[in-house]
């Protein structure tokens with residue numbers, strides 16, 4: 595798909611992952627053939643879906659790896675999309691793959707390949723690199739209306755600088771003791787407030803001092819634009835870091851506190867636009883044609899706050915700041931209609947593709 599390819603081109607320099615020859619070998623011999631067999635109907639090069647199952651194995655490897663976060667591969671996008679049988683939305687005669695199959699494949703890819711390289715390239719979060727714990731006692735119970743408590747965690751100390759950074763998440767009791775599921779909590783709308791420009795990956799929750807990653811948000815890697823804020827006031831901050839609403843279940847142990855941390859958090863300037871011309875000549879006309887600017891260039895609109903597209907420069911910066919994962923989120927919005935977003939038909943997407951050729 596051309597639009598995706600343009601975005602990839604713009605960002606590929608930012609997200610080139612470290613080489614891992616062992617991982618690539620396993621991908622070539624054991625993963626790639628299966629992807630080609632089951633997924634290439636829509637995932638060839640320049641196709642409707644991202645080209646993770648194209649013939650060119652180097653490209654396929656690079657793209658497939660974008661959708662798998664090792665070592666937590668079971669919660670990665672690749673598994674989620676297969677579990678959702680998303681292909682049925684486009685072609686109900688497709689069989690795709692089962693959830694067990696994809697998990698098994700990723701397990702092999704991890705155990706026999708990726709694992710050997712992992713140490714050098716993941717940031718391991720330790721207990722001292724997290725926010726302070728906050729109590730989960732006295733949260734409101736899920737009701738007809740969504741009742742939540744806003745929890746706010748100070749994570750400023752995770753950066754060696756004088757930035758003020760807070761993570762916010764809405765929390766509620768989802769089930770009480772005695773219901774079908776034992777007591778559980780639900781978390782919604784994670785977001786971040788920062789007075790300096792930041793880059794973040796992988797938001798994690800910690801529930802006690804011995805267990806890591808009881809739950810995690812599969813956060814979209816994200817460039818955050820710093821804004822000054824007054825922490826004593828109730829502020830609505832953007833962007834959302836994830837649309838997932840994980841549920842934390844009390845099994846044997848009573849859980850009563852929570853802390854947060856990231857795989858990675860670092861100061862990084864919001865990018866200046868570097869390729870204004872191609873944005874102006876290609877992307878903008880397409881966005882106009884698709885009526886995206888109706889909402890996204892209106893200052894009073896929520897759409898503007900989430901993704902301002904008023905000036906050419908804004909359009910350019912918005913796209914250049916979006917890492918690969920956020921661009922997938924982009925497609926979630928316009929193809930899947932995530933969060934109630936205006937949905938484009940398959941035909942319109944086709945047309946968009948034509949326009950961008």
Ligand code: HEC
Nearest residue numbers: 632633635636642643661672675681684685688690691922
């Ligand atoms: C009938 C067409 C079709 C088939 C077959 C198909 N997909 Fe997709 N897939 C799509 C389309 C279209 C998109 C992009 C829009 C979306 O996210 O739904 C997509 C997106 C994806 C994404 C990226 C999601 C994102 O957020 O960008 C992943 C991962 C994925 N597919 C995995 C698979 C795997 C694995 C298979 C094979 C088991 C498969 N798909 C088979 C149509 C298909």
Ligand code: HEC
Nearest residue numbers: 833884885886888889896897900901923924927928933936
């Ligand atoms: C009818 C108004 C409307 C139109 C038309 C519209 N959007 Fe949106 N868009 C919104 C609103 C409102 C939000 C914020 C949704 C939220 O936060 O729940 C949004 C959010 C988004 C986001 C998420 C931004 C983020 O936080 O990362 C993307 C991406 C997006 N729109 C892309 C598009 C594209 C591409 C088009 C054109 C195909 C488009 N939108 C057309 C109203 C619109």
